[in-house]
Amino acid sequence: MQAKIGSDKQSGRTFTEEARRAQIVNAAIDVIAEHGLPNTSFAKIAQAAGLSSTGMISYHFRGKDDLIRAVADEIFRVNIDFVVSKLEREAGYAATLRAFFATNLALLDEYPMHQRALASIVANARPGDPQTLGLIAQVAEIASGQEDWLRKGQQAGEFRAFDPAIMSLAIRAARDAAVARAGDEPDFDAAACARELADLFERATRKQS
Numbered sequence: 001m002q003a004k005i006g007s008d009k010q011s012g013r014t015f016t017e018e019a020r021r022a023q024i025v026n027a028a029i030d031v032i033a034e035h036g037l038p039n040t041s042f043a044k045i046a047q048a049a050g051l052s053s054t055g056m057i058s059y060h061f062r063g064k065d066d067l068i069r070a071v072a073d074e075i076f077r078v079n080i081d082f083v084v085s086k087l088e089r090e091a092g093y094a095a096t097l098r099a100f101f102a103t104n105l106a107l108l109d110e111y112p113m114h115q116r117a118l119a120s121i122v123a124n125a126r127p128g129d130p131q132t133l134g135l136i137a138q139v140a141e142i143a144s145g146q147e148d149w150l151r152k153g154q155q156a157g158e159f160r161a162f163d164p165a166i167m168s169l170a171i172r173a174a175r176d177a178a179v180a181r182a183g184d185e186p187d188f189d190a191a192a193c194a195r196e197l198a199d200l201f202e203r204a205t206r207k208q209s
Contacts, residue, residue, distance in 0.1 A: 021060050021070070023049050028071050033116035037068070037124040068121060069134045075111075075118045076138050082107055093153030097205065098198040104175050105194040108182045115179050143168055153205075160207040171201060 013021070027049035032040050042054035042064070051057070061067040086103045090096040108115055125135060143165075150164040174197050182188040 024057055024060060025070050025074050028067055029117045030113050032120050033113040037120045065129065071117065072121055072135055075114045078111055078114055079107060082110065093156060093158040094202065094206065097201060101194040101197040105178060105190040108179065108190045116183050119180060119183060157207060159205045167205065
């Protein structure tokens, strides 16, 4: 069978279809961030995307669950690309840990709607929801990678002895709490918060001489 002209070989969708899906996903991110997941509807998303009807959304997505999973995937992709590209510049485990907080909090300035939308999706996720299963898999993968990184830092002699799983959990919880606080406080100082958290976890992880 011949491939579609101008198509994405991996998805089988044309470039036009991919662009329309991206338009809908970005509009959904803005709507969820502004109104919260429970108050998000295809009608609001269509209006935000400049679509004449909700039929275009239904054409590209198999219902709200499918769309929300695509939204979560896109937010994770943006977040990971942003963080990884900056952390790769750091030398040493201790320096990278400090940069982790600065970079993650900088996400709030670069992609505020993404972070607010993700927080709403996580807060309203229910066991058994298709998008919840995707979130669980994404979070588990990130946690596993972070635990392995902390373990390597211990092996390199930069970190003291601790349980990498527990430390990873604490790091993610601190990051998530900062994101939630930023959403509630218009004057939240992300850079100052990043410095405080970096100082806190530097003391918590460093190896005593």
